[in-house]
Amino acid sequence: MIEVLTGSPLNAIQDLGRPRTMTLGVSRGGAMDSAALKLGNLLLGNDIDAAGIEIVFFPFKIRFHADQAFAVTGARGVARLDDEPLPPDWAAKARAGQILTLHAPANGARSYVTFAGGLDVPVVLGSRSTDMKGGFGGYQGRALEAGTRLAAFPSDAKDMPSSGYGLAHPCDLPENVAEVRCLPAAEFDAFTDDSRALFFEQLWTVTRTANRLGYRLESETPLSLRSPLELLSHGIVPGTVQVPSAGMPIVQMADANTCGGYPKIANVIEPDLRLLAQTQTGRQIRFIRVELDEAVAAVRADAIRMHELGLALQSARATLLAR
Amino acid sequence: MIRISCAGAGALLLDAAHGAFNDSVQERIWAVARRMAALPEILQAVPGVNNLLIVFDAVQYDPATLEHSLRAVWKDTLVDASPAREIVLPVTYGGTFGEDIPVVARFAGLTEEEVIAAHVSGEYRVAAIGAMPGFAYLTGLDPRLAIPRRASPRVSVEQGAVSIGGGQAGVMPCTSPTGWHILGKTEEILFDAHRPEPCLFRLGDRVKFRRVG
Structure with a gap:
């Protein structure tokens, strides 16, 4: 049993989301930095899509009421099990009574705590993710409040080295300016030549309103269309960069509406969505144009990297346990 | 005439709109969505208003191949015969x-x-x-x-x-x-x-x- 000690309307249970619910108007949802959640699960020998906690509001504290293996991944801040500091991208075993504390990250915006076995909450529409808009999934369809008690599915804790282990080289997080690759979208050519050039040349600042629905960006010069455009509502995926009439782009994120009507200038490619998810408010990003074959190659390279990481962690665990 | 564009590596948007909303185009969108959704390579086919988004796993499937199937299915599908409630x-x-x-x-x-x-x-x-x-x-x-x-x-x-x-x-x-x-x-x-x-x-x-x- 795990007890949440710090409440926040932003920290909630997520897995990899709902890949087939757009026809119901239900967002994909899931971990904003899906690679960090996957890594947290791989460190524990979980299924890659087991449910963990996405943390955006710090400090975050939980108390373990029973022995439990867990991992901390994603944004990097000071993490302590009682007084003992934990390295980044690390799995460890907590004893009953111990408290895990995550402080605000210096780098990155979202941390993930995963648990051996994965969190035991009901599957709703194919996923354990919290859908705040619909008020379902996760823990009773809402964020985690102080006092919320959660259980993990049983797992074989003997599979975890008692001293803990993790990545020697933690996952990259955006420093200074995040470079985010994207493909031109349906209305790219409807923007003026200047706007198309500026989209890639200007640095874009992540505004205060950036959240799980979307990242509103700001820069010096707004983008403009050659002529006004009225579009009928159409399906949009996370990564879609819309430009409302004021000319400042909004990147749709995990909990975005499934349909929209604003002109689309670009789509952030799937493996780079995590870079946006880990960019703090006030930091800057740059869009890098890629072609479709490069985007497909990047998606495949990302999948292969994650698969190889899973195998490497499995053999590292076996080696450590054999000692 | 339809326009197909990429929405990232793993999605294609088919746009069949010409100005105002058109009822018969929409019936064709529903029918094409139903047929596309039945293909094993498609994760979801999402009808919009005179348009259709299809989502697939780009790790396994090439966007160019799916664009080809989408065009073929569009060409070959006319109306949706399903009775309305x-x-x-x-x-x-x-x-x-x-x-x-x-x-x-x-x-x-x-x-x-x-x-x-x-x-x-x-x-x-x-x-x-x-x-x-x-x-x-x-x-x-x-x-x-x-x-x-x-x-x-x-x-x-x-x-x-x-x-x-x-x-x-x-x-x-x-x-x-x-x-x-x-x-x-x-x-x-x-x-x-x-x-x-x-x-x-x-x-x-x-x-x-x-x-x-």
Whole structure:
């Protein structure tokens, strides 16, 4: 049993989301930095899509009421099990009574705590993710409040080295300016030549309103269309960069509406969505144009990297346990 | 003529719109969506308003191959023969949930009663489901009520609000921001994630409103 000690309307249970619910108007949802959640699960020998906690509001504290293996991944801040500091991208075993504390990250915006076995909450529409808009999934369809008690599915804790282990080289997080690759979208050519050039040349600042629905960006010069455009509502995926009439782009994120009507200038490619998810408010990003074959190659390279990481962690665990 | 564009590596958007909404194009969209959704390589086929988004796993499948299938299926599919259901929603017009009726009346040059009459006598069709859980884009709105969306959206509009915007009608399935204009309220539950069929509406349903209260 795990007890949440710090409440926040932003920290909630997520897995990899709902890949087939757009026809119901239900967002994909899931971990904003899906690679960090996957890594947290791989460190524990979980299924890659087991449910963990996405943390955006710090400090975050939980108390373990029973022995439990867990991992901390994603944004990097000071993490302590009682007084003992934990390295980044690390799995460890907590004893009953111990408290895990995550402080605000210096780098990155979202941390993930995963648990051996994965969190035991009901599957709703194919996923354990919290859908705040619909008020379902996760823990009773809402964020985690102080006092919320959660259980993990049983797992074989003997599979975890008692001293803990993790990545020697933690996952990259955006420093200074995040470079985010994207493909031109349906209305790219409807923007003026200047706007198309500026989209890639200007640095874009992540505004205060950036959240799980979307990242509103700001820069010096707004983008403009050659002529006004009225579009009928159409399906949009996370990564879609819309430009409302004021000319400042909004990147749709995990909990975005499934349909929209604003002109689309670009789509952030799937493996780079995590870079946006880990960019703090006030930091800057740059869009890098890629072609479709490069985007497909990047998606495949990302999948292969994650698969190889899973195998490497499995053999590292076996080696450590054999000692 | 259709236009197909990439929405990232793992999605394609087919746009069949030519200006205003077209009913027969929409029936073809539904039919193509049904056929595409049946292909093993497709994760989801999401009809929009005169357009269709297909989503697939780009690790396994090439966008170029799927674009080819999409074009072939479009060419080979004409109409959707599935029979339409009819759904009637009871609506209380006016009061706290009809705060935009005066605005719409001024826009349309009608009295408030005429606005209600125009809305309640409409025969609507579910063109697409999306934006928020269980929200249906209803076509068939009296063109006199085609008021543009509010200049700035309301931050929160309650579940059940019966609304119009951009020439379409809708009902809020959950409490959420919206830029549409509110005419009334229904008590019907449009979406429940725990029902076997979460959405009240299906694509192609014929929808009517009935005035109560």
